[in-house]
Amino acid sequence: MADFKALTDHGDQGDRTEEWDRLRSQHLHPDRPQSSARGVHHLALLSSDVERTIDFYQGVLEFPLTELFENRDYRGSTHFFFDIGNGNLLAFFDFPGLDLGPYAEVLGSMHHLAISVTEEQQLRLRARLLDAGVTIDFEHETSIYFRGPDGERLELLADPLGSMYGFDVR
Numbered sequence: 001m002a003d004f005k006a007l008t009d010h011g012d013q014g015d016r017t018e019e020w021d022r023l024r025s026q027h028l029h030p031d032r033p034q035s036s037a038r039g040v041h042h043l044a045l046l047s048s049d050v051e052r053t054i055d056f057y058q059g060v061l062e063f064p065l066t067e068l069f070e071n072r073d074y075r076g077s078t079h080f081f082f083d084i085g086n087g088n089l090l091a092f093f094d095f096p097g098l099d100l101g102p103y104a105e106v107l108g109s110m111h112h113l114a115i116s117v118t119e120e121q122q123l124r125l126r127a128r129l130l131d132a133g134v135t136i137d138f139e140h141e142t143s144i145y146f147r148g149p150d151g152e153r154l155e156l157l158a159d160p161l162g163s164m165y166g167f168d169v170r
Contacts, residue, residue, distance in 0.1 A: 042081060042089035043113065046103075048150050050078050050094050056149045057082045060132045061125060063090065084115055086161065103151030112145065112153035122158040141165055 047053040050068075057063045063082040071077035071093055082090045090113070105111060117125065119142075126144055129136065138145040142158040142165065162170040 040088050042091040043110075044079075044091040044093060045110070045113075045148075045152055046100060046150065047078075047080075047092040047094045048100070050080065050092075052149050053092055054080070056132075057090065060128050060134070062128075105153070110152070112155050114143075114155040114157045116161050117156050117158060119158040122156050125156055 054065055058065045063084050066081045066083050066089065068078060068080040071079040074093075074095055076096055078092075078094045080092055084090045122142075122144065126136065129146055134146050136144055136146050137153075143155050145153060145155050148154050157164070159165065162168060
């Protein structure tokens, strides 16, 4: 098993190495079966402003808009999609007329979305973010973290799919 100790030097929970070793021993199986899933079709987030969201994801991050139509579950709501590579989509809904309030990280919600890019793309997109006035919240090794137009936390990770900081996470 990988030694993740080097990645856990912060926090105030004390040393949880024994707990993690137990969880890995109990739940990570070398002969695990294939997943029943084919992959992520789309991850759906909320948008308070459709055009601003398109400007950010397509204009700044260069994720092409692939489709836009009315949300089948809420009349007048927009459902729109961006290509984030490898057959995966990032989708958004707006819900005009509902007071959804600002973005909040709560239990059961999304903490952040990590999107794999090459090192060259990451450098270019980082410059585009800064040119657009987006603040880089945190940088660590191959990761940069920042916020989308509604406060959603995003990460551009210059590691290949299935890898993180040199560890195989598949």
